[in-house]
Amino acid sequence: MRELRAVWCKKLCYVWDDQRKEFVKLAGLDRGRKCFEYHRFKGYSAYEQSLRLAIYGKNEIHVPVNSILTILVLEALTPFYIFQVFSIMVWFAERYYYYTIAILLMSLFGITSSIVQTRKNQRSLRESMHSAGAVIVCRGNGRYEEISSSYLVPGDVIEIPRNGCTMQCDAVLLNGNCIVNESMLTGESVPVTKNPMPKTNVTYDVKEDSFHTLFCGTRIIQTRSQGSDRILAVVLRTGFLTSKGELVRSILYPPPSDFKFDRDSYKFIVILAVIALLGCVYTVISKSERSIAVADIVIKALGLITIVIPPALPAAMTLGKLYALNRLKRQQIFCMNSRVINVSGSIDCVCFDKTGTLTEDGLDMWGVVPVDNDKLKEPIKDITSLPKSSPLLKGMATCHSLTIINDELLGDPLDVKVFEATGWIIEEASINNNCNSSISNIVKPPIIPRKVNSITINNLNGSRGKDDQSQIEIIRQYQFSSTLQRMSVVTKTDNSSYLEIFCKGSPEMIVSLSNPQSVPHNMQDKLKEFTEKGYRVIAVGTRIIEEICNEEIQKMERTAVESNLEFVGLIILENRIKPETSDVIKVLKGAKIKTVMITGDNIQTALSVAKECGIIGKNENVINVTVEPIESGKPIVSFDVIKTNRNVNKEKQIQTYSCDEIMMENGNNFNFRYCYAMTGTTWAIIKECYPDKVAELVEKGVVFARMSGQQKQQLIQELKTLGYYAGESLIFFLFLFLPLLFILICTIPLFPCIWVSGIEKGLAYI
Numbered sequence: 001m002r003e004l005r006a007v008w009c010k011k012l013c014y015v016w017d018d019q020r021k022e023f024v025k026l027a028g029l030d031r032g033r034k035c036f037e038y039h040r041f042k043g044y045s046a047y048e049q050s051l052r053l054a055i056y057g058k059n060e061i062h063v064p065v066n067s068i069l070t071i072l073v074l075e076a077l078t079p080f081y082i083f084q085v086f087s088i089m090v091w092f093a094e095r096y097y098y099y100t101i102a103i104l105l106m107s108l109f110g111i112t113s114s115i116v117q118t119r120k121n122q123r124s125l126r127e128s129m130h131s132a133g134a135v136i137v138c139r140g141n142g143r144y145e146e147i148s149s150s151y152l153v154p155g156d157v158i159e160i161p162r163n164g165c166t167m168q169c170d171a172v173l174l175n176g177n178c179i180v181n182e183s184m185l186t187g188e189s190v191p192v193t194k195n196p197m198p199k200t201n202v203t204y205d206v207k208e209d210s211f212h213t214l215f216c217g218t219r220i221i222q223t224r225s226q227g228s229d230r231i232l233a234v235v236l237r238t239g240f241l242t243s244k245g246e247l248v249r250s251i252l253y254p255p256p257s258d259f260k261f262d263r264d265s266y267k268f269i270v271i272l273a274v275i276a277l278l279g280c281v282y283t284v285i286s287k288s289e290r291s292i293a294v295a296d297i298v299i300k301a302l303g304l305i306t307i308v309i310p311p312a313l314p315a316a317m318t319l320g321k322l323y324a325l326n327r328l329k330r331q332q333i334f335c336m337n338s339r340v341i342n343v344s345g346s347i348d349c350v351c352f353d354k355t356g357t358l359t360e361d362g363l364d365m366w367g368v369v370p371v372d373n374d375k376l377k378e379p380i381k382d383i384t385s386l387p388k389s390s391p392l393l394k395g396m397a398t399c400h401s402l403t404i405i406n407d408e409l410l411g412d413p414l415d416v417k418v419f420e421a422t423g424w425i426i427e428e429a430s431i432n433n434n435c436n437s438s439i440s441n442i443v444k445p446p447i448i449p450r451k452v453n454s455i456t457i458n459n460l461n462g463s464r465g466k467d468d469q470s471q472i473e474i475i476r477q478y479q480f481s482s483t484l485q486r487m488s489v490v491t492k493t494d495n496s497s498y499l500e501i502f503c504k505g506s507p508e509m510i511v512s513l514s515n516p517q518s519v520p521h522n523m524q525d526k527l528k529e530f531t532e533k534g535y536r537v538i539a540v541g542t543r544i545i546e547e548i549c550n551e552e553i554q555k556m557e558r559t560a561v562e563s564n565l566e567f568v569g570l571i572i573l574e575n576r577i578k579p580e581t582s583d584v585i586k587v588l589k590g591a592k593i594k595t596v597m598i599t600g601d602n603i604q605t606a607l608s609v610a611k612e613c614g615i616i617g618k619n620e621n622v623i624n625v626t627v628e629p630i631e632s633g634k635p636i637v638s639f640d641v642i643k644t645n646r647n648v649n650k651e652k653q654i655q656t657y658s659c660d661e662i663m664m665e666n667g668n669n670f671n672f673r674y675c676y677a678m679t680g681t682t683w684a685i686i687k688e689c690y691p692d693k694v695a696e697l698v699e700k701g702v703v704f705a706r707m708s709g710q711q712k713q714q715l716i717q718e719l720k721t722l723g724y725y726a727g728e729s730l731i732f733f734l735f736l737f738l739p740l741l742f743i744l745i746c747t748i749p750l751f752p753c754i755w756v757s758g759i760e761k762g763l764a765y766i
């Protein structure tokens with residue numbers, strides 16, 4: 001083996017590249033590999049593994065616990081504490097013993113508590129992150145060996161135990177199916193189904209291929225494979241290169257941030273230093289005129305410097321932070337870096353998503369609206385009354401990624417509610433042998449007792465009436481994607497000679513994928529009717545295709561499956577706001593903190609929820625910003641002012657202005673309070689065609705609906721560019737803003753399991 005030069009920085013290894021003449025980051029197998037290539041890995045021998053181990057190091061995520069001395073140096077080496085040491089020395093020289101001892105004791109208590117807290121946090125992080133176990137690796141030629149997971153290297157082929165396990169590395173699934181709880185990484189407790197990596201010629205991408213990747217730290221709760229086949233996966237990344245490793249690195253080495261609080265505190269010190277210097281000069285001059293001894297003059301002049309900064313300030317700050325940390329802990333919020341507590345006091349904008357944050361996690365089924373004769377019919381509340389052959393009912397029963405674990409139906413709460421409303425039964429299918437990858441589910445209508453000559457026959461042995469006979473096999477799933485706003489399944493009904501595709505998603509998306517003739521003409525009116533009431537509306541589309549073999553089904557492109565659909569109806573769900581939401585919004589608004597809703601849901605639903613929870617005030621008028629593409633030139637932007645005056649009839653409540661009319665500089669042609677609402681489509685077009693208007697829209701925008709993940713990030717970035725910091729000075733912060741900080745911390749229990757995904761530059765995205 002040739003010699004390698006490597007350096008380690010922040011737990012990552014950088015290897016010298018002789019050709020590029022620079023150090024490059026050592027990567028796992030996740031870069032530049034085609035998907036089919038992963039199937040070529042057959043397992044390393046012990047020798048090959050040891051060679052790679054020398055480069056990658058052990059597969060461990062080792063969190064260091066700093067020594068007391070290191071923490072002491074880090075804690076005490078702040079400008080405030082250094083200044084305090086200086087002050088204490090001067091006060092001793094002036095013989096202020098009692099006062100000095102009191103301050104000394106306070107500071108010692110502050111530093112000691114801080115050290116104890118930091119060590120405790122570091123230890124608990126180490127304990128929660130440390131994990132190792134035995135794993136079975138393939139040594140090639142069908143030989144398997146049990147080794148410690150610490151010796152795994154990228155390229156190893158491992159066996160996933162049938163009864164599940166906690167993943168010790170990132171790995172690509174080669175065969176079988178796994179149902180995984182990824183809450184450790186994503187905070188989402190909904191189990192995710194992982195399918196084998198297809199043998200395609202496409203380059204692997206961690207995000208795109210996340211449904212074929214098992215991530216380190218996640219728990220495999222159920223596995224499925226054909227017969228006695230072992231479930232195999234090829235190790236992609238180990239140690240700190242894994243997704244769990246990245247998470248730990250981001251905690252250990254948070255990105256450097258330029259907080260206004262820090263900058264203000266240095267400005268504060270400089271101003272005080274100038275005042276102290278002037279006082280010093282005055283003391284020296286006035287005392288030397290009175291012929292006082294030089295030593296006395298020096299001590300008096302230095303003493304003046306020490307009283308400029310309140311001596312108890314550093315200790316008070318430390319104690320304040322400790323108090324806040326303890327309050328957070330009681331609310332089950334774990335804060336590793338106490339500096340962010342100061343930062344939370346600077347927050348002046350909080351962005352919420354809707355579902356599960358402002359509204360309850362669970363939804364309630366309200367009813368369905370099937371299509372009949374080119375028209376959406378009246379809503380049906382009792383879903384079981386739909387005929388068994390109804391495509392809407394079949395779509396509700398099959399189009400989901402639910403799974404049964406320990407007799408419990410698990411999956412997306414929306415899917416659970418929709419499926420449960422049908423009353424159908426779900427079962428694991430027997431394995432289909434002409435397919436080498438996916439393992440399917442079967443759904444069937446409930447067994448209904450039949451009455452014959454007034455005797456009820458409860459059909460326990462499973463034989464069904466003619467109408468109830470058909471069971472449906474879910475052959476292929478295209479899982480729900482927030483960006484695509486939809487999911488689909490390919491199904492086969494017993495004894496049928498064709499396959500049925502069902503696609504369920506946002507109404508706008510299903511309409512765009514449906515054959516225009518199949519979309520009912522009253523679709524938009526009905527959609528408006530339900531979304532205005534704050535309901536969550538999901539649409540269903542279907543298509544019949546001729547029967548093809550399973551292997552071909554597995555190769556079918558998603559875009560080909562989800563096209564030319566027939567629109568079959570709407571599913572209406574109730575999504576109630578959490579009882580505590582309105583109070584929290586009130587507190588935030590009272591503290592002049594801007595509240596914004598950024599959601600993936602329909603704009604009418606979003607507006608209804610925003611009004612209900614108080615994000616849009618009672619006296620506030622909403623200006624709905626829309627764009628209309630034209631053949632040539634820039635698209636037309638319209639501003640529809642929706643006045644909330646109940647005495648004005650509905651049509652007159654809407655007034656439309658053009659982009660020029662609205663005088664966007666200050667909006668000063670309106671004599672009423674207003675805020676903007678828009679969708680992701682409008683956002684994208686305005687960003688591209690009217691970049692100069694973006695700032696105004698963001699400043700006054702409170703509801704952003706149908707936003708994709710990427711657009712959500714763009715909006716946060718725009719808010720940051722607008723300078724959403726705490727606008728207040730440090731003195732204001734110290735005396736007025738600290739109570740607000742505590743208010744903010746008090747508000748956090750709104751979210752039982754809170755993941756503040758970004759808290760930066762005065763912006764919190766929850």
Ligand SMILES: Nc1ncnc2c1ncn2[C@@H]1O[C@H](COP(=O)(O)OP(=O)(O)OP(=O)(O)O)[C@@H](O)[C@H]1O
Pocket residue numbers: 353354355356412414415480482483485486487504505506507537538598599600601602
């Ligand atoms: N399980 C699902 N199956 C099919 N479509 C769904 C499913 N869940 C959500 N959708 C549709 O996709 C849209 C986008 O979903 P996404 O998860 O991005 O946002 P959201 O849940 O509506 O709102 P938020 O961003 O506030 O959480 C939803 O508004 C809904 O119409």
